[in-house]
Amino acid sequence: MQTSWKNKRITLGLTGGIAIYKSAGLLRRLVNDLGLDVSVIMTAAAQKFMTPLIFENFSGKAVVTEMFPRARVGTRHIDLGRDVDLVLVCPATANIVAKAAHGIADDMLSTVILTAGSKTLFALAMNSHMYLNPITQANIHQLQEKGYGFIPPESGDLACHDTGPGRLAGEETILEAVRQRLSWSDRLRGKRVVVTAGPTREYLDSVRFISNRSSGKMGYAIAAEACQQGAEVILISGPSHESAPPDSQLLVVESALEMRQALIEHGKKADYLFMTAAVEDIRPVKQAPTKLKKDELPDSLAITRSPDLVSEFRKLNTTCCIVAFSVEVEDGKRRSLHKMQTKGADYIVWNNPAEPGSAFATDTNAGLLMAADGQEWRLPLASKRRFAAELIEQILTHRRGA
């Protein structure tokens, strides 16, 4: 693992909790031991507990305390989230987590977090009633599903004389989480990752089409995770209601032929292809340019097969690591392995829709990842974002060892 972080910039957000006194020592270690360039933001509540002076001294910079100071400050509400490698909120109150979960940006720190998105890591510290309140738990869960990081609190005696979970994690635990998060954000740096997502629509006339139930959620989750790990991401998507990660390049297509064209144009230099799109296997032989009237509709539909995009892509780019996806029920493992071999993919994820929470139009996924060299890994039921993280982790680890 990398040990020098001299070229890394982070923003340290301080919120209004008793544990803030521990953040002074932490800041020293972030600067002196890890060599990080740290900018500090304090909320109004944080300043009731401590003054900025000590943090100014340890960071070597003026501490940001206001959104609208008298002096001109340009767009630092964006810069301090966009141009840094990590936003560490320590201590993180229940309030800042709630604001982040709901997109509230009513002071400098919450605005910076909204800009930084899933680059944010919260070190939680609060009374155990606040922590265990289902509202706080739901907020944490919601952010975790979007890739935000959390350092859970430890259990023990709390400043408010309660006992339970709520104490800020130890300094070493927080430093380790920062190191891990920073190295994570570089794992795919310099790599071009192409992700296909969603269904395709194969038109019979200008309004009628053949399609399938794919929502695009799996592909969008992989795209978000790959962005977070530093990749240049091109997301080629059929119709979907999902939001593309802001750092990705989104190309919207409709038919299998349009998706093929986008792959030809953008896939030549790809290092990874995640082929999650449910490319419709069949398409009408003829497409009417306008809506057919009822009496013009054929009694039976002449169809033809769509091209196999993975096999074609392999010929176009012989070095790319191709991860194919296969939805199969009966004899699914054998059929998926066969697909991987005949299409020239390096990995295949077999989804069995008979398994609860798996595959189409769900928020979760579970599956079996298989490699061309015969190795396989069970990917347990998880949100699609966590499934994506686990999938990338297994593939990168396997390729490092290969």
Ligand SMILES: Cc1cc2nc3c(=O)[nH]c(=O)nc-3n(C[C@H](O)[C@H](O)[C@H](O)COP(=O)(O)O)c2cc1C
């Ligand atoms: C003495 C005292 C200690 C507090 N400690 C915490 C704490 O550890 N965690 C927390 O979530 N809120 C704590 N609060 C409540 C927050 O300060 C309050 O919710 C505030 O609005 C948080 O604002 P901020 O998130 O913008 O910093 C404490 C309040 C007081 C008066």
